[in-house]
Amino acid sequence: MNSIPRLRDPAAAPRLLLAVCIVALLWPGFSLTEFDPAALFDERGRATIVKFVGTFFPLETSPDFLGLVLKSTFETLAIATAGMAFAILIGWPLALVVTRSLSISRIGPGPGLMPGRLVRMPARFALMFFRSIPEIVWALLFVRAVGLGPAAGVLAIGVTYGGMLGKVYSEILESNDTRPATALLEAGGGRIAAFCYGMWPVALPELVSYSVYRWECAVRASVIMGFVGAGGLGLQMELSMRMLNGGEVSTILLTFLLLVVLADGVSALLRKVTG
Amino acid sequence: MDARLSVKFNKVSLEYPNGVRAVRRLDCEIRKGERVAIIGPSGAGKTSLLRILATALRPSSGTIGVLDTDPWRLDRGNLRRLRSRIGMVHQAPPIPPRQRVVTAVLAGRLGQWPAWRSLASLVYPMDIAGAERMLARMEIADKLFERCDQLSGGQLQRVGVARVLYQRPDLILTDEPVSAVDPALSDRVVGELNREAIERGVTLVASLHAVDLALHRFPRVIGVRAGEIVFDLPPVRVSDGMLAELYASESRTVPTQDNQTLETVPAGVRRRPMFS
Numbered sequence: 001m002n003s004i005p006r007l008r009d010p011a012a013a014p015r016l017l018l019a020v021c022i023v024a025l026l027w028p029g030f031s032l033t034e035f036d037p038a039a040l041f042d043e044r045g046r047a048t049i050v051k052f053v054g055t056f057f058p059l060e061t062s063p064d065f066l067g068l069v070l071k072s073t074f075e076t077l078a079i080a081t082a083g084m085a086f087a088i089l090i091g092w093p094l095a096l097v098v099t100r101s102l103s104i105s106r107i108g109p110g111p112g113l114m115p116g117r118l119v120r121m122p123a124r125f126a127l128m129f130f131r132s133i134p135e136i137v138w139a140l141l142f143v144r145a146v147g148l149g150p151a152a153g154v155l156a157i158g159v160t161y162g163g164m165l166g167k168v169y170s171e172i173l174e175s176n177d178t179r180p181a182t183a184l185l186e187a188g189g190g191r192i193a194a195f196c197y198g199m200w201p202v203a204l205p206e207l208v209s210y211s212v213y214r215w216e217c218a219v220r221a222s223v224i225m226g227f228v229g230a231g232g233l234g235l236q237m238e239l240s241m242r243m244l245n246g247g248e249v250s251t252i253l254l255t256f257l258l259l260v261v262l263a264d265g266v267s268a269l270l271r272k273v274t275g
Numbered sequence: 276m277d278a279r280l281s282v283k284f285n286k287v288s289l290e291y292p293n294g295v296r297a298v299r300r301l302d303c304e305i306r307k308g309e310r311v312a313i314i315g316p317s318g319a320g321k322t323s324l325l326r327i328l329a330t331a332l333r334p335s336s337g338t339i340g341v342l343d344t345d346p347w348r349l350d351r352g353n354l355r356r357l358r359s360r361i362g363m364v365h366q367a368p369p370i371p372p373r374q375r376v377v378t379a380v381l382a383g384r385l386g387q388w389p390a391w392r393s394l395a396s397l398v399y400p401m402d403i404a405g406a407e408r409m410l411a412r413m414e415i416a417d418k419l420f421e422r423c424d425q426l427s428g429g430q431l432q433r434v435g436v437a438r439v440l441y442q443r444p445d446l447i448l449t450d451e452p453v454s455a456v457d458p459a460l461s462d463r464v465v466g467e468l469n470r471e472a473i474e475r476g477v478t479l480v481a482s483l484h485a486v487d488l489a490l491h492r493f494p495r496v497i498g499v500r501a502g503e504i505v506f507d508l509p510p511v512r513v514s515d516g517m518l519a520e521l522y523a524s525e526s527r528t529v530p531t532q533d534n535q536t537l538e539t540v541p542a543g544v545r546r547r548p549m550f551s
Contacts, residue, residue, distance in 0.1 A: 107331055
């Protein structure tokens with residue numbers, strides 16, 4: 001009988017405790033936001049939803065409008081792509097700085113440990129700062145600097161997404177196998193070389209798929225950019241909504257769906273190529 | 276430090292953060308050009324010892340000298356230069372699966388190449404002939420442009436050895452470099468490492484799982500158990516009793532290639548000729 005307690009999984013009790021903690025944390029969240037799924041299905045709620053969705057049909061399919069949507073789609077793609085390019089320019093260098101596995105001084109630890117930390121901290125803070133401020137606020141700021149137009153949207157996406165990319169790139173690098181890069185650092189290799197030879201080939205598919213997903217988010221974010229006159233689908237959406245033209249709105253939403261499908265396909269293709 | 280020494284340990288201890296004491300007050304000297312095999316049961320501290328030598332781990336106490344300097348008193352630049360002169364063959368080759376063999380071998384010189392050259396070599400390999408030569412010594416020259424995930428465990432391990440040969444270090448460290456290589460080839464790989472050390476007059480320190488390889492190929496054998504040196508002798512003076520005691524905690528037999536019983540020939544005839 002004595003051997004039975006020792007055969008019990010020692011991880012069971014902590015797991016149970018964790019589960020209880022999660023529920024205890026979620027409960028106030030739901031009650032605070034007055035989350036009540038039943039309201040979705042009661043008589044009045046259902047009628048309102050049906051009426052609202054009804055205004056979205058039929059889709060607007062006049063050639064004039066479709067031409068406008070096509071032109072706006074290209075504008076949106078241009079804003080999202082340029083914004084992502086800018087974001088990568090901001091995110092990559094910061095990601096390389098904050099990634100602890102690429103630190104040479106951590107081995108041992110050796111000389112330069114404190115200076116290294118002193119550089120990493122502000123870099124990490126910069127990433128947090130960039131992404132903590134919503135892109136619409138950045139957009140309003142840049143509108144004052146560069147005037148109304150797509151440029152403000154590109155800058156706003158670049159800064160916010162740069163913060164997100166830097167953080168997630170660094171986390172992707174840390175969560176993959178870091179031994180190749182560490183071994184190169186231990187053989188006297190530099191930070192950039194250790195990254196290029198030891199981390200890039202390991203993490204490439206994940207980095208690519210996250211970047212494409214972010215590009216997809218940037219396409220959607222351009223809706224918000226419509227508010228600052230950045231052009232593209234966002235501006236069209238804004239106009240259609242203001243004129244309460246549900247048919248036009250749903251045509252634009254369908255375009256977004258197609259763009260997401262496209263992004264998904266591109267991501268799958270790139271993963272296959274890099275895999 | 277004595278200029279003829281390649282390695283000097285002075286009362287070196289290593290304690291991991293979890294409290295495990297991997298190395299206990301170890302004293303040891305290895306002269307330039309010496310070829311030393313380290314043997315002992317798993318968990319004896321062989322890898323920790325090699326990682327201290329590679330300046331990848333800093334001893335908790337005691338001092339070390341590697342290639343005429345105390346690595347932990349160097350500044351950043353000099354420590355990097357020292358590390359580029361030390362080559363480590365890891366037991367599990369730390370090579371990204373998607374990397375091509377040629378790139379993995381050329382990565383051996385990253386510590387010596389300027390950054391622009393390292394980056395340019397990713398666009399077009401800078402020294403294909405050099406990589407091919409080292410792979411030929413490991414008998415896998417035909418794999419030059421294959422991806423590392425296409426190789427078997429033993430082939431990958433030999434790519435790891437080729438990388439260190441390409442690095443041309445002044446101190447070669449190998450951590451069970453042939454654990455996944457079949458016996459006939461192991462002999463060849465360990466032979467090539469020895470040949471490299473002899474031809475260039477550099478030091479070779481190898482931890483080996485197979486005791487027969489250690490006894491046949493190395494003029495000096497160090498037995499390690501529980502973080503301490505049990506014996507440090509030329510192979511002819513290593514007795515069967517010593518070996519049995521060294522591995523007593525692990526198994527009843529002494530580990531060899533293919534688990535063949537160790538030839539119990541009279542002392543003095545144990546060493547085979549270097550290059551047979």
